[in-house]
Amino acid sequence: MNPGTFLTPDGCRFCVWAPDRSRCELVLVGPAEGIYPMEKDSAGYWTVTIPGVQPGWLYRYRLDGREEFPDPASRCQPQGVHGPSQVVDDSFPWTDRSWRGLALSDYVLYELHVGTFTPEGTFAAILPRLPELRELGIRALEIMPVAQFPGRRNWGYDGVYPFAVQVSYGGIHGLKTLVNGCHEAGLAVVLDVVYNHFGPEGNYLARFGPYFTDSYRTPWGPAVNFDGAGSDEVRRFFLENARSWFFEFHVDALRLDAVHAIHDESAFPFLEELALRTQDWERELGRPLVLFAETDRNDPRLVRPRPGGLGLPAQWCDDFHHALHALLTGEKHAYYVDFGGIADLAKAFSQGYVLDGRFSSYRRRRHGAPPDGIRRHQLVVFAQNHDQVGNRARGDRLSVLVDFPSQKLAAAALLLSGFLPLLFMGEEYGERRPFPYFVDHENPELLEAVRKGRQREFAAFHDVAGTEIPDPAAEATFASAVLQWEYRHDGSHGVLWELHRELLLLRRRFPILQPRESIEVAAAADEPSGLLRFRRRSPEAEAEVFFNFSSGPRPVAIETDRPPAGKLFDSEEPRWLGTGAVAPGRLEPGSVLILAPRSAVLYIRE
Template structure:
């Protein structure tokens, strides 16, 4: 594998106290290591591939260092593991052997068994730290979550950011905690039977504190991304760049025992190489799986309805385990809210949500009004377990001018319906923190850049972005500290609708785990009927020889009549309109025989066992 031919970079501390400092800078004439605390400078030697190296004895964890480029620029390490003074300060040595894991029995988790919970460390708890998150893991376990998905933790400018403006891929954000804190979190999660997925950004680097270009051609002008320069995956000198990011992935998965990575915007990995970067990364991760005997998962965010990314490598694909499917969210959101501006203009018809249940993708070759072209192909060779769906996530909330969640946008009955629509689906479900109890605090975009010109550019950019949704009013200032504070979870879970919704989520997750028909994700065992009166979705979920379930989802704001098919008997397992869920009271009968008509409450979900 190509990754093995390239040297690991950074400050590599051995147990002997000897530290190897290595950095790739192919076009620099001279490099030196500076230890600012002792004001000592050490010349570095260059090899034929452009890597510079020096070994220094007596180095301990926490030692500050910088590289001096051509007797001029003092820069932090591109592969820094710790930036204690922020993105512009010196790097610091870390000790990878400073924590002992106790999870030897943990072998990872298949995607099919994941009930994902996306969270942002800075807003999940009042403290906004990894340690505080660790104390909440038992609460998530009780809810039924089997895997947490952490938004990016790579060092970013300032002390608050979504994480997608990180500029040190190897360094843990210094305001969240230290590397041992993260290892403790993973160790604790595994002890509770929970996997940990980490969101990583390999399509761009943030704008402030981004010193990669001072070292070498980490970026290319061949392509452009919405967020800045494209990573150099296929231009001259790209091989060490590819290795830099692949080694980063392996660091998180191996040293930190993290179970998988959520790859941000894989469609922006611009690469025309015969060996696509995604495939090279997937192959390297598969090698790690074989070496460690632990399952590792790669989940791509991909704005392309192209199943090649999730097709196994031997079958000509890129080898990802699963992908996010925005279209399920878009179809459901537009049906429940009536919104059809921006990218929602392609949705709004219940038949499109039915198509998502059947095909995962909504657009599989038909014309897209929003994209103004035909879009997508059918992924019918792939099991539903390769698709991660959601009713909310950081993007879909934060893309709104005010960052409103469904807890604000939808009435209570519709919130319960949307929960059922997700958790009873054949896909891998992802919850966004707080949705399980109807969190009403927003999740707007926030940042804390220090460059005044950049701050103004970000403000203006957000205004332009919201103009595409034809929204009136003034976009929030993402730089304002109160905007960040508003995104903190309230944790109002104890009373009224909040408590009822939390209990409903817990019930549905348990239903999903304990019923064979809901655990069977083969395409042949899910049948999606045409919508009834453009109001009710009827879905059959089966596990042959064991169980057959019937799901009735009424997306209408009015009571609907439904005629059960002949030759079956029905026994009700769940009704979101029930009084135990703070509903108006169920209309659908507890049992139904052949023929007849039943009534279904507006904005409700009913589950029947077919007997």
């Protein structure tokens, strides 16, 4: 028994899990009306098949003859999270049969929010921009959550119908059209899914069954029941959800939001089961499928193979961002207190984790574990993402926090790191509009609670004295986040766009810059001078990047002792609006390399 609605030759089969209810009825509310008793099986699934039901018909479930609710496995909520569910036709004219997927090591991710990526805020409006993203060097579109949420404005993490696609974005058909278009453009699709909590409005799952547990809590509300009584069917609910994205929607990868908030103390954790199932589905579909675990735990067990690990393919690496951000901005509040030195960034270049069991002043305890055995293509790194931008008081981007040379330096550090890089929409051209937090709840009391909660959060997290925090419920807050895409090729914006394209082109052209297992890495930092040297070596080639993170005013002179190597990138060249190409075009033993403040130079020997 799978929950949801299924069109069959005999009619439409309705199925819902409500194990503790003594009575369940299907209520059709349009265009035809009627109340139909449902039959219950031993696992607590209620079913009924109704002839003549067509796509577009609306329905609810009536529990114990009293309360009526939408379907927890609804595929469409045309009237919002409180309205009736809708029967849908899941057929689609796919034309992506030649798509064979993307190997994990080839991922270059571009994270976007559907509602603010374009003025239209729809799946359809993204399609015309795909060719340029491909030209930039993007290989995978990572879409922030699209499960139906309250209203029209939300980051997506307040979704309450995991199987439904946000109507205002274009619904199921719109998402499938986008995925199909991505594959035709040679782009993989990563979908952000939230299995650790549900949003606070329109969440009726607890009325149907033990979807939640009191044994744990999350920062966002009740924890999902993955290991308590009744958890077998709860787990199945989410496994079926994951399967639907891969099979029905042709999605290539899932980003699993905040897996550290998926509490599960069972001997066979949900994440391990999901990883195993995904391997089965990969074989069945004949193309690569990926699970990206988003976590701040620095726990290598997530990606270590079974037995001993959970066997997930890859995970987010916050430490790279924190080390780079703290170094460029000088910020020391909240978790940035644990970062700031060049040695921290060198460690991030070497192994991803900076906090690998060492003491964290922010947490006042040791944090993380050594990332032994983790390969570079198992870590996603970034200079910006929706969390690190949007959870600032004003949602301000790096482009308004640092100067242009520092933006170029951030791009070089990210794209030459040898990990899997992620760009946040607009980062490639230095978008200056913010990405603040925004919601569109219908409940005024909930809206006020959100406003006060954000104020408390920023009071504890940031020094926000005198800072006006944007009202998350205001439409103007949402509108302020819409990209100024039309400026992407103007002035310094265009130069930064071309710089990103050049670095990604070099990454594709030279295997030594890619996350391959045969490559040895080493990073060394000199704190007083601001110099960081990052070396990658394989039997066939060697690459070395010289970074000067000093804010000046004097350049740094380095006498090299390496074999001859040619220069492939210099952020100080005039075409990158630099001060002039001061680094020699070729390094020889004994050469003196002059590095301007906030600059990066790449040399490769083959």
